[in-house]
Amino acid sequence: MTQTIIQLIDLHKSFDHQEVLRGVSLDIPKGMTTAIIGRSGGGKSVLLKHIVGLIQPDRGRILIDEKNMTALGETERDALKSRFGMLFQGAALFDSLTVFDNIAFPLREKTALSELEIQEKVRRLLKELGLNGMESKYPAEISGGMKKRVGLARALITEPEIMFYDEPTTGLDPIMETTIHELITACHERFHSTDILVSHNMKEVYTIAHHVAMLHEGLIIEQGTPEEIRNSKNPIVQQFISGRTTGPIQLD
Amino acid sequence: MPRFGLVAWLEDGRPMVRMLEQIGTIVIEFIRETGRMGIFFASFLTGVFRPPFRLNRIIQQIHFIGVKSLFVIFLTASFTGMVLGLQGYYTLRKFGSEALLGSAVALSLIRELGPVLAALMVTGRAGSAMAAEIGIMKITEQVDALEVMAINPMKYLIVPKMMAGLVAMPLLAALFDVIGIYGGYLVGVKLLGVSSGSYFSEMETSVVFRDVSSGIIKSFCFGLLLTWVCCYKGYTTGHGAEGVSKATTEAVVLASVLILVVDYFLTSILL
Numbered sequence: 001m002t003q004t005i006i007q008l009i010d011l012h013k014s015f016d017h018q019e020v021l022r023g024v025s026l027d028i029p030k031g032m033t034t035a036i037i038g039r040s041g042g043g044k045s046v047l048l049k050h051i052v053g054l055i056q057p058d059r060g061r062i063l064i065d066e067k068n069m070t071a072l073g074e075t076e077r078d079a080l081k082s083r084f085g086m087l088f089q090g091a092a093l094f095d096s097l098t099v100f101d102n103i104a105f106p107l108r109e110k111t112a113l114s115e116l117e118i119q120e121k122v123r124r125l126l127k128e129l130g131l132n133g134m135e136s137k138y139p140a141e142i143s144g145g146m147k148k149r150v151g152l153a154r155a156l157i158t159e160p161e162i163m164f165y166d167e168p169t170t171g172l173d174p175i176m177e178t179t180i181h182e183l184i185t186a187c188h189e190r191f192h193s194t195d196i197l198v199s200h201n202m203k204e205v206y207t208i209a210h211h212v213a214m215l216h217e218g219l220i221i222e223q224g225t226p227e228e229i230r231n232s233k234n235p236i237v238q239q240f241i242s243g244r245t246t247g248p249i250q251l252d
Numbered sequence: 253m254p255r256f257g258l259v260a261w262l263e264d265g266r267p268m269v270r271m272l273e274q275i276g277t278i279v280i281e282f283i284r285e286t287g288r289m290g291i292f293f294a295s296f297l298t299g300v301f302r303p304p305f306r307l308n309r310i311i312q313q314i315h316f317i318g319v320k321s322l323f324v325i326f327l328t329a330s331f332t333g334m335v336l337g338l339q340g341y342y343t344l345r346k347f348g349s350e351a352l353l354g355s356a357v358a359l360s361l362i363r364e365l366g367p368v369l370a371a372l373m374v375t376g377r378a379g380s381a382m383a384a385e386i387g388i389m390k391i392t393e394q395v396d397a398l399e400v401m402a403i404n405p406m407k408y409l410i411v412p413k414m415m416a417g418l419v420a421m422p423l424l425a426a427l428f429d430v431i432g433i434y435g436g437y438l439v440g441v442k443l444l445g446v447s448s449g450s451y452f453s454e455m456e457t458s459v460v461f462r463d464v465s466s467g468i469i470k471s472f473c474f475g476l477l478l479t480w481v482c483c484y485k486g487y488t489t490g491h492g493a494e495g496v497s498k499a500t501t502e503a504v505v506l507a508s509v510l511i512l513v514v515d516y517f518l519t520s521i522l523l
Binding site for chain 2: 074
């Protein structure tokens with residue numbers, strides 16, 4: 001049995017009287033890639049933002065290494081957050097900084113490394129991610145796929161234990177999609193990190209996830225290995241993974 | 253039997269309830285917004301006194317608010333001073349006291365127009381930019397990215413801007429005063445023939461330290477006020493491009509109105 005690193009217990013969250021999470025409970029195993037799947041607008045990103053501490057739940061607990069994230073003081077929470085890395089849906093690069101400064105940002109702000117060491121680390125990562133020659137460009141001047149890679153580099157530069165990917169390949173062409181998948185897998189193997197992936201792209205989930213949980217109408221309705229999900233008897237899961245328009249899921 | 257018109261309206265009672273509900277909603281929203289702004293200010297205060305202190309960021313922002321506003325301050329100050337010279341001359345001439353022109357121009361600039369107009373110009377130039385910048389950072393998840401990196405966005409983004417407002421505003425107002433006085437000199441002395449000696453000597457005798465200090469206190473308050481409002485509006489922006497444009501407009505309008513309102517009360521206290 002693998003160790004659990006993140007435990008979500010009965011999370012509830014409403015926005016303007018609309019219930020987005022209605023009691024989500026989920027154990028995320030250490031050192032594996034867990035995918036959270038579900039329909040667009042179904043609360044997957046909201047769930048992810050709860051785990052990283054951007055949103056506070058109305059009710060329920062988030063345990064990371066058995067520490068209750070929601071009850072911690074700022075200093076302890078910051079210490080926990082320094083183990084996180086996150087790739088945002090829109091990359092969320094700082095648009096007033098160059099590619100180089102974006103990647104160097106977490107090191108400059110959070111570590112005592114010298115500028116020389118920072119430069120060396122950033123250059124090495126740039127090379128590994130195929131971003132050579134992009135250092136002095138601004139985020140507005142590069143393509144969507146490159147932005148994602150820069151975002152990935154910024155998240156990875158601190159060698160986080162827990163990586164969060166919020167729809168890492170949405171809006172990218174198939175080749176770039178495969179590239180990003182290969183990068184995610186390579187990083188996972190190198191750092192032995194725990195990865196949490198939010199996605200509605202089943203190809204992506206089958207390629208990189210070890211564990212899959214489906215969020216539907218604010219609840220986790222099914223979880224298991226990708227193989228188990230593929231063979232699930234649950235009609236909602238079946239309709240989702242095959243992408244049919246007819247079935248128990250109400251289209252709005 | 254169905255009733256019509258006023259009788260039905262009064263008997264119905266619902267329109268009345270609805271009207272009261274609407275008034276109530278507006279009042280509650282106003283109180284909430286005030287409270288949120290208060291909390292925002294409180295977290296600014298805690299951010300100021302807790303490390304890390306980002307001196308570099310503050311200097312950057314002073315450059316943005318202060319140095320980059322110089323041109324617009326120069327233009328508005330010189331024309332304000334010139335028009336004061338012109339208006340003052342024609343009014344004072346009626347009483348035969350053109351010699352007092354210098355003190356009239358200086359007092360109105362130092363006590364009132366310098367701090368207020370400089371603050372309004374900075375609101376338009378830097379305040380709107382601040383609100384839009386923070387708003388865009390918010391909707392593109394850049395603020396979230398800071399938070400995930402365990403960097404407090406309040407300390408990283410807001411505190412430097414508000415501190416810079418505190419430092420830059422009095423300096424800009426002082427500059428406004430000086431340029432305005434020379435604008436008045438240009439029109440009054442060089443154009444309309446008031447003697448240069450009396451322009452400056454009258455000024456020297458009539459402007460006391462209290463006038464200068466009240467102007468400085470005012471511009472301190474305006475600097476804080478305008479950066480507070482603009483940062484708050486940007487930070488609480490709604491969704492998408494429309495949200496940012498609304499936040500920017502609201503920031504400029506609210507900051508400008510508050511500057512004038514606060515100016516009245518400050519004047520009544522400091523007078």
